[in-house]
Amino acid sequence: MATKSVKTAQRYAMVIDAKKCINCKACVVACKAENQVPLGVFRNWIDEETSGEYPHLRMSFDPEQCHHCADPSCVRVCPTGASWQREDGIVLVNEDDCIGCKYCIIACPYDARYHNPETHTVGKCTFCSHRVDRGELPACVETCPSKVRVFGDLNDPKSQLHQLLATRRYEVKNPQTGNGPQLYYLL
Amino acid sequence: MERRTFMEIIGAGSLILPPLACGLRRPVAAGPTFLDGIATTCELCPNKCSVLAVVKDGHITKLNPNPDNPKSRGMLCARGNAAVQQVYDPDRLKQPLIRVGARGEGKWRPASWDEAFDYTAKKLSDIKAKHGPEGTLWSSTEGFQEIFFKNLGQAFGSPNVMRHPSLCLASVNLAYSMTYGTVPSFDLLNADYVIMAGANRFESIITPDTMDLIGGTMERKAKLIYLDPRFTVTASKADEWYPIKPGTDMAFILAMMNVIIAENRYDKAFLESETVGFEQLVEHVKPYTPEWAEGETEIPAQDIARIARAFADAAPRAVFYAGRRSSWYQNDFQMRRAQALLNAIVGNWDRQGGMVPNQKIAKGEFLVLPWDDPKAARVDEVEKAFPLASAKDGVYLPLRENLLKGQPYPVKGWMIYKQDPLHALPDQGKTMKMLDQMEFVGVIDIAMSDTAWYADVVFPESHYLERTDPIEVMPGIWPAAVYRQQVVKPIHDTKPCLEIAQGLAKRLGLSDYFDYTIEQWVEAEAKELPIQNGLEHMKQRGVVAVSQPKYGTTRNPVHRFLTKSGKIELFSDRLKEAGHDPLPVYTPPVQPSGGRFRLVLGRKATITHATLTNLPWLHEHNPENDLWIHPEPAAKLNIQSGDLLEVSSSVGQVRIKARVTQEIRPDCVFMLHGFGKKSPWLKRVHNVGAADSVLLETAWDKVSGNAAMHETFVKVVKA
Numbered sequence: 014m015a016t017k018s019v020k021t022a023q024r025y026a027m028v029i030d031a032k033k034c035i036n037c038k039a040c041v042v043a044c045k046a047e048n049q050v051p052l053g054v055f056r057n058w059i060d061e062e063t064s065g066e067y068p069h070l071r072m073s074f075d076p077e078q079c080h081h082c083a084d085p086s087c088v089r090v091c092p093t094g095a096s097w098q099r100e101d102g103i104v105l106v107n108e109d110d111c112i113g114c115k116y117c118i119i120a121c122p123y124d125a126r127y128h129n130p131e132t133h134t135v136g137k138c139t140f141c142s143h144r145v146d147r148g149e150l151p152a153c154v155e156t157c158p159s160k161v162r163v164f165g166d167l168n169d170p171k172s173q174l175h176q177l178l179a180t181r182r183y184e185v186k187n188p189q190t191g192n193g194p195q196l197y198y199l200l
Numbered sequence: 201m202e203r204r205t206f207m208e209i210i211g212a213g214s215l216i217l218p219p220l221a222c223g224l225r226r227p228v229a230a231g232p233t234f235l236d237g238i239a240t241t242c243e244l245c246p247n248k249c250s251v252l253a254v255v256k257d258g259h260i261t262k263l264n265p266n267p268d269n270p271k272s273r274g275m276l277c278a279r280g281n282a283a284v285q286q287v288y289d290p291d292r293l294k295q296p297l298i299r300v301g302a303r304g305e306g307k308w309r310p311a312s313w314d315e316a317f318d319y320t321a322k323k324l325s326d327i328k329a330k331h332g333p334e335g336t337l338w339s340s341t342e343g344f345q346e347i348f349f350k351n352l353g354q355a356f357g358s359p360n361v362m363r364h365p366s367l368c369l370a371s372v373n374l375a376y377s378m379t380y381g382t383v384p385s386f387d388l389l390n391a392d393y394v395i396m397a398g399a400n401r402f403e404s405i406i407t408p409d410t411m412d413l414i415g416g417t418m419e420r421k422a423k424l425i426y427l428d429p430r431f432t433v434t435a436s437k438a439d440e441w442y443p444i445k446p447g448t449d450m451a452f453i454l455a456m457m458n459v460i461i462a463e464n465r466y467d468k469a470f471l472e473s474e475t476v477g478f479e480q481l482v483e484h485v486k487p488y489t490p491e492w493a494e495g496e497t498e499i500p501a502q503d504i505a506r507i508a509r510a511f512a513d514a515a516p517r518a519v520f521y522a523g524r525r526s527s528w529y530q531n532d533f534q535m536r537r538a539q540a541l542l543n544a545i546v547g548n549w550d551r552q553g554g555m556v557p558n559q560k561i562a563k564g565e566f567l568v569l570p571w572d573d574p575k576a577a578r579v580d581e582v583e584k585a586f587p588l589a590s591a592k593d594g595v596y597l598p599l600r601e602n603l604l605k606g607q608p609y610p611v612k613g614w615m616i617y618k619q620d621p622l623h624a625l626p627d628q629g630k631t632m633k634m635l636d637q638m639e640f641v642g643v644i645d646i647a648m649s650d651t652a653w654y655a656d657v658v659f660p661e662s663h664y665l666e667r668t669d670p671i672e673v674m675p676g677i678w679p680a681a682v683y684r685q686q687v688v689k690p691i692h693d694t695k696p697c698l699e700i701a702q703g704l705a706k707r708l709g710l711s712d713y714f715d716y717t718i719e720q721w722v723e724a725e726a727k728e729l730p731i732q733n734g735l736e737h738m739k740q741r742g743v744v745a746v747s748q749p750k751y752g753t754t755r756n757p758v759h760r761f762l763t764k765s766g767k768i769e770l771f772s773d774r775l776k777e778a779g780h781d782p783l784p785v786y787t788p789p790v791q792p793s794g795g796r797f798r799l800v801l802g803r804k805a806t807i808t809h810a811t812l813t814n815l816p817w818l819h820e821h822n823p824e825n826d827l828w829i830h831p832e833p834a835a836k837l838n839i840q841s842g843d844l845l846e847v848s849s850s851v852g853q854v855r856i857k858a859r860v861t862q863e864i865r866p867d868c869v870f871m872l873h874g875f876g877k878k879s880p881w882l883k884r885v886h887n888v889g890a891a892d893s894v895l896l897e898t899a900w901d902k903v904s905g906n907a908a909m910h911e912t913f914v915k916v917v918k919a
Contacts, residue, residue: 033414037405038818039275042278042281043278047262063863067831067865070441155264158411159415160275160411
């Protein structure tokens with residue numbers, strides 16, 4: 014699977030095997046700790062869905078966060094250029110330039126951005142770019158007990174991410190938005 | 201062990217840990233200095249996961265999983281991640297406190313350590329003068345420094361050192377010990393067929409079982425059969441979930457044995473060479489047909505028979521998982537014995553994917569000056585009433601009964617380490633009476649627990665990230681020895697348990713028994729670790745592990761099981777001699793009537809026991825507990841989600857909000873543990889939700905003395 018925007022050496026993305034998620038919140042708390050995310054707002058979270066009638070019940074969990082889209086609408090609508098995208102695909106907010114107008118929060122199809130009540134700027138998942146730049150995995154990926162998330166470089170054919178996408182069926186969420194989301198959910 | 205070796209072994213077995221992504225450095229790099237952070241060991245639950253603490257300018261900024269430990273499988277859960285917040289929690293205990301108002305009034309006087317030690321030593325000495333050393337009770341829960349607390353109680357001369365197993369896994373441990381002479385582990389990494397009853401492994405995390413089971417069911421497509429009155433996360437991941445009628449698990453197990461034996465699906469050669477009592481078992485299970493079990497369990501007979509066949513066919517890579525917190529019913533020991541027998545007859549013993557005796561890691565021992573044995577017998581009379589149970593651990597609920605009666609002698613002083621008996625024991629009202637009749641109560645903890653709130657002296661212990669602890673060996677299929685080392689200096693006026701014990705010992709004239717430092721203790725332990733420069737290694741890596749499972753070491757003609765007969769005891773003479781059923785006999789449990797419900801308990805991955813609910817990062821995910829009730833009875837009682845309910849048992853009453861849900865049997869209700877706190881210092885959960893311990897009645901397993909916490913029926917009405 015190649016993406017249209019990738020011209021650089023690396024294009025980071027994430028594969029999510031939601032069936033393995035046990036909703037234990039390790040990823041959520043690890044993210045809070047790593048990124049000093051205030052109480053009440055989240056850079057990642059787990060959607061829960063229960064259906065059916067006793068005793069024929071089903072429950073599913075969907076880990077969610079920024080999809081680090083190939084063509085991110087949040088970046089397009091930002092009036093100051095605070096929302097921007099690195100060449101490796103990671104979408105970030107430059108806090109110094111953020112005026113807290115929240116356009117990006119509305120533009121995001123995944124509800125992945127929040128207004129930080131302490132700094133009055135917008136926060137979001139950074140794929141832990143500071144860790145990735147040191148050669149480490151994002152905190153949520155590393156801490157996960159059931160290893161639901163696989164982070165990696167789409168352009169590296171040897172990466173586990175690449176191999177999973179080459180051999181497993183998957184979907185992306187809200188593809189109709191044209192954002193080109195880079196979170197791949199295994200089916 | 202080198203990390204590389206571990207990865208190869210894991211890779212060669214069946215895959216759990218995915219290969220690490222895209223050439224990222226950590227945790228791939230090798231060599232002794234690769235670790236970014238100080239290696240230590242988590243204490244937020246009893247799993248002892250290895251962590252790497254990142255420190256910047258003397259401040260802990262993050263805890264990351266240490267992949268060196270095969271037991272923690274390279275993960276750190278939500279609680280482990282939240283430990284940072286515990287250190288910097290403004291509500292934690294920061295200095296010794298001495299009560300000045302009435303008990304529970306919350307009036308405290310900050311005290312110096314000398315004052316707190318002097319005060320406590322005087323109280324304990326007064327009690328000793330009046331009632332003897334047996335007039336004191338020393339109770340604690342599991343922890344690396346628990347040994348120092350226990351030693352102080354013993355050196356003081358008290359026989360009443362009360363550990364936690366009779367509130368936890370005493371029945372399961374005793375059942376497997378009585379059968380196999382040891383308590384084995386279950387190889388979920390390689391099992392093809394797993395049956396779990398009430399062991400909610402995906403919400404109640406046990407390493408490495410939780411991660412191995414996810415790998416087993418999701419990667420290798422192993423079958424998981426799950427029995428639970430609640431639709432838990434584990435139920436949702438299982439291939440088949442049966443909301444079994446509570447208290448009837450033994451019927452299900454006996455019927456499985458009935459089918460396996462009747463259809464000759466058992467491991468004949470193994471049974472002949474390694475076990476005693478198979479003939480009696482054959483006769484014993486004949487009446488327990490699947491049709492009969494259907495009436496007890498409400499699980500269709502054809503399903504029981506089908507599961508029994510599939511289980512036997514998958515053996516030896518098939519296990520009936522023992523479970524962990526086994527404090528459920530008054531027949532709990534016998535139910536766990538039935539499991540142990542079922543596992544035995546399919547021959548999964550000491551096989552890959554089966555039930556495997558634990559390996560250990562050698563470590564040295566620091567030799568302390570021995571003290572005299574206590575002169576008095578234990579106040580719980582464990583040797584007399586529960587001769588098969590572990591006398592050194594004691595039996596908590598029978599102890600409380602005796603203590604309240606002042607029989608066989610008065611106990612007037614209570615020292616408590618790391619435990620909150622007001623929540624750990626059923627029937628909070630009774631525990632409160634026990635507190636009331638104490639002349640002195642001292643608590644060592646890191647937070648103002650409810651029991652601490654009612655104590656006379658509170659000793660603040662240093663947080664695990666501020667302490668160095670003894671080396672701990674974790675036996676298992678992948679055994680490990682782990683080390684907890686100080687990451688930052690204590691930020692408040694706190695001390696580790698050893699120094700608290702030493703402070704008291706000095707004033708009690710017991711200093712000779714505590715004449716060492718933690719460094720000396722650890723050094724002695726590290727000397728005999730199976731690795732060169734053990735102490736240096738531990739400081740660098742925090743863990744020594746054996747990554748190579750050993751299967752079949754006990755499967756040879758000369759092996760003797762540590763039982764009376766030297767074999768696996770299907771029929772147990774020792775049980776017979778002690779007046780118990782030598783084979784598990786089923787008695788139907790009493791069922792709730794008169795519109796009452798059975799109160800069932802369970803765990804969640806963001807809470808440990810009754811603690812951690814006050815930590816903001818965890819509290820966000822469980823701000824309040826509620827009462828799960830099925831829509832059918834809820835409709836009859838005109839209850840809707842969010843309604844305030846009054847829930848009462850024969851011993852107590854609480855108010856709690858309703859959660860009307862399909863995810864529970866209509867005859868049960870459920871609530872999470874860890875809420876309805878009395879201590880205002882646990883401000884987020886103070887008077888928020890309700891404490892199950894208020895409602896739970898006193899009952900225990902007949903053989904092990906383990907608390908039976910699913911024997912309470914409650915009435916539910918709208919408040």
